Amino acid sequence: MSKVEETVEKVSQNSSAYVESGEVYEPTGSAPKTGKWQSFKESFRPADFGDIDPNLSDAEKAAIATANSPLSRSLKGRHLQMIAIGGSIGTGLFVGSGTALRTGGPAGVLIGWILVGTMIYCTVQALGELAVTFPVSGGFSTYSTRFIDPSWGFAMGYNYALQWLVVLPLELVAASIVLKYWPGAKKVNSDAFVVIFYVLILAINFFGVKGYGEAEFVFSIIKVLAIVGFIILGIILCAGGGPVGGYIGGKYWHNPGAFAAGFKGVCSVFVTAAFSFAGTELVGLAAAESANPRKTLPSATKQVFWRITLFYIISLTLIGLLVPYTSDQLIGASSYDASASPFVIAIKNAGISGLPSVMNVVILVAVLSVGNSSVYGCSRTLAALAHQGLAPKVVGYIDREGRPLVGILITMVFGLLCFIAASPKEGDVFTWLLALSGLSSVFTWGSICFCHIRFRSALYSKGRGLDELPFTAQAGIWGSWYGFLLNVLILIAQFWVALWPIGASPDAEVFFESYLAAPVVLVFYIFHKLWKKNWKLYVTNDEMDIDSGRREVDLDLLKQEVAEEKAFIASKPFYYRAYKFWC
Incomplete structure (x- = not known):
C-alpha cells in the first residue's frame, strides 16, 4: 500500500x-x-489556562489563576512520602550542626532542635490542612495573599523565591567544597566539578516534576539509610564498641559541659536548627502537582513527626555524646566544610577508616538534593507570582508537560553564580548569599501558621465547620498559634545574637550577615503597598475566598465521605486507629 x-x-x-x-x-x-519528535516539540508549547473574567478583583483573579494552573499532576504517594521524610535533610543537619554544637553545646543543640522541631510539626500540620483543601499553584505565598494580605503574599512569594534562587549557586559551590575532602580533588579546578553538578540538576528538572520526584526519592532513601546506619553505629561507639576510645557514655556532658555559652548559646542554635529544617514545606508546594493530594498528603505530613524524632533528635543526641564542643575540628570551618561535620568527626575519632569517606558521599548527595529542590521551589513560586499578576506574564509560562520553563530558566541562569567557586572572592559572595536565605524559612513558616489561623477564623465566621475539610491539622488551631509565636521568638532571639554576637562587640557587617532577610522582606512589603496602593492591613473574613482551588467542589458529598472515613476508622481496633493517627 x-x-x-x-x-x-x-x-x-x-x-x-x-x-x-x-x-x-x-x-x-x-x-x-x-x-516522538513531534511530541517532543509539542510539549514545549504553552498550556491552556482558560479564560478569567476581567471584571473580577485582583484577589479573585489570583485565586482562580493559581487554582487552575496547568502544572503536571503526576507526583505519586511514594514521592511525597520521601520528600516529607528526607527532603529537607541536608547540610544543615550533617554540617551545620557542628557550628551549633560549638556555640550551644550538646544540651543547647537538643533544646534548639526540639523547640524548632515541634514548631515545624505544627507548621506542617497546618500546611497539610490548607494544601489538601486548596492544592493550588504557589502554595504558601498564595495562601498569604488570600488569607492575610496581598502585600504580605507578595513579600512572602518573593522572599521564598529569592531564598531558593540563592540556594542553587550556594549548593553547587558547596558540592565543590565537599569534594575537597579528598586530597586528589584539591588539585582539580573547582569549576570543573561545578559544571558537572550544574548539568546534572538541569537534566533532572528538564524532565519536569517526575524528574524532581524520582531524584528526591533516590536522594532521600540514601540520606535516610545513612542516618539510620549512623544511629546504630553511634549507639555502639557510646557503649565502647569502637576500635579506640573505649566507653564514652555521657562524659562530654560533664567535661567540657552541657552548655557552651549559656542562654545566648542556646539562642544562637535556633537559626541553625531552622536552616536544617528548610525545605520541609516543599511537601505543601508539591500538592498542586500531586495526582491525589487528599489521599497522599495527610500521610506525608504525618511522617514529619517521625523524621524529627528519629533522624534529628536521636542523631543529634548521639553527636553530643560523641563529639565535645571544644573539639579543634569544629573551630573555624565553614557551613559547608565536610571535614567539620560532627558526623564525620565522630567516626574519625572512633578510629574507623573508610566510613568518613562514605559519610562525605552522603553529604554530597544531600547538597545535590537541596540544589535540586531549589530549582523546583523557585520555579514554581515564580510561576505562581506571575499567575497572580505580581511578576511579568512570561515568567508564568508553563508548557504542555506542566513545566514552568521560564521559571526554571531564571533559576538556572542565576545559578551560574556557582562559577565563583574558583574565585578568590568566593567566601564573600558565599557569605552574603547565605545571609539572604538565612531567615527566609522562618518568615515562611510563621506565615503558614498565621494563614491557618485566619482560614479557620473565616470558616467559622461564615457559619461553616471542619466537617467540610478532607484533612484537619492534628495540632489544631492552638498548634498554629504555638508555631506562629515560636517563629516570632526565633526572629527576636536571632536579632539579639546578631546585634550582640557571642564573645564579640556589635558590628554592622556581622549583623546584616545574620539578619539581612528581615529588611528584604520589609522592602518587598512596602513596595507592594505603594505599587498597588493597597492600604488595607489585612483581608477581612467577609472578603476571604475559602472555596476557589478545591478539587472537591460538591461539599455535601465531601462531608458525607469524610464522615464515612472517620466512622470506618473508629470501627477498627486500637492498633489500626493508632497507626492511622501517626502514619
Whole structure:
C-alpha cells in the first residue's frame, strides 16, 4: 500500500483525524497521536489556562489563576512520602550542626532542635490542612495573599523565591567544597566539578516534576539509610564498641559541659536548627502537582513527626555524646566544610577508616538534593507570582508537560553564580548569599501558621465547620498559634545574637550577615503597598475566598465521605486507629 493510500485509509477510519505536513494525527483524549519528535516539540508549547473574567478583583483573579494552573499532576504517594521524610535533610543537619554544637553545646543543640522541631510539626500540620483543601499553584505565598494580605503574599512569594534562587549557586559551590575532602580533588579546578553538578540538576528538572520526584526519592532513601546506619553505629561507639576510645557514655556532658555559652548559646542554635529544617514545606508546594493530594498528603505530613524524632533528635543526641564542643575540628570551618561535620568527626575519632569517606558521599548527595529542590521551589513560586499578576506574564509560562520553563530558566541562569567557586572572592559572595536565605524559612513558616489561623477564623465566621475539610491539622488551631509565636521568638532571639554576637562587640557587617532577610522582606512589603496602593492591613473574613482551588467542589458529598472515613476508622481496633493517627 502506498503512503497516500495509507493516509486516506487512516483518515477515513477516524473522522477526527487530520493531516499536517504529510503526517496523520489521530486525537485520542485531549492530545493528538504524534511521532516522538513531534511530541517532543509539542510539549514545549504553552498550556491552556482558560479564560478569567476581567471584571473580577485582583484577589479573585489570583485565586482562580493559581487554582487552575496547568502544572503536571503526576507526583505519586511514594514521592511525597520521601520528600516529607528526607527532603529537607541536608547540610544543615550533617554540617551545620557542628557550628551549633560549638556555640550551644550538646544540651543547647537538643533544646534548639526540639523547640524548632515541634514548631515545624505544627507548621506542617497546618500546611497539610490548607494544601489538601486548596492544592493550588504557589502554595504558601498564595495562601498569604488570600488569607492575610496581598502585600504580605507578595513579600512572602518573593522572599521564598529569592531564598531558593540563592540556594542553587550556594549548593553547587558547596558540592565543590565537599569534594575537597579528598586530597586528589584539591588539585582539580573547582569549576570543573561545578559544571558537572550544574548539568546534572538541569537534566533532572528538564524532565519536569517526575524528574524532581524520582531524584528526591533516590536522594532521600540514601540520606535516610545513612542516618539510620549512623544511629546504630553511634549507639555502639557510646557503649565502647569502637576500635579506640573505649566507653564514652555521657562524659562530654560533664567535661567540657552541657552548655557552651549559656542562654545566648542556646539562642544562637535556633537559626541553625531552622536552616536544617528548610525545605520541609516543599511537601505543601508539591500538592498542586500531586495526582491525589487528599489521599497522599495527610500521610506525608504525618511522617514529619517521625523524621524529627528519629533522624534529628536521636542523631543529634548521639553527636553530643560523641563529639565535645571544644573539639579543634569544629573551630573555624565553614557551613559547608565536610571535614567539620560532627558526623564525620565522630567516626574519625572512633578510629574507623573508610566510613568518613562514605559519610562525605552522603553529604554530597544531600547538597545535590537541596540544589535540586531549589530549582523546583523557585520555579514554581515564580510561576505562581506571575499567575497572580505580581511578576511579568512570561515568567508564568508553563508548557504542555506542566513545566514552568521560564521559571526554571531564571533559576538556572542565576545559578551560574556557582562559577565563583574558583574565585578568590568566593567566601564573600558565599557569605552574603547565605545571609539572604538565612531567615527566609522562618518568615515562611510563621506565615503558614498565621494563614491557618485566619482560614479557620473565616470558616467559622461564615457559619461553616471542619466537617467540610478532607484533612484537619492534628495540632489544631492552638498548634498554629504555638508555631506562629515560636517563629516570632526565633526572629527576636536571632536579632539579639546578631546585634550582640557571642564573645564579640556589635558590628554592622556581622549583623546584616545574620539578619539581612528581615529588611528584604520589609522592602518587598512596602513596595507592594505603594505599587498597588493597597492600604488595607489585612483581608477581612467577609472578603476571604475559602472555596476557589478545591478539587472537591460538591461539599455535601465531601462531608458525607469524610464522615464515612472517620466512622470506618473508629470501627477498627486500637492498633489500626493508632497507626492511622501517626502514619
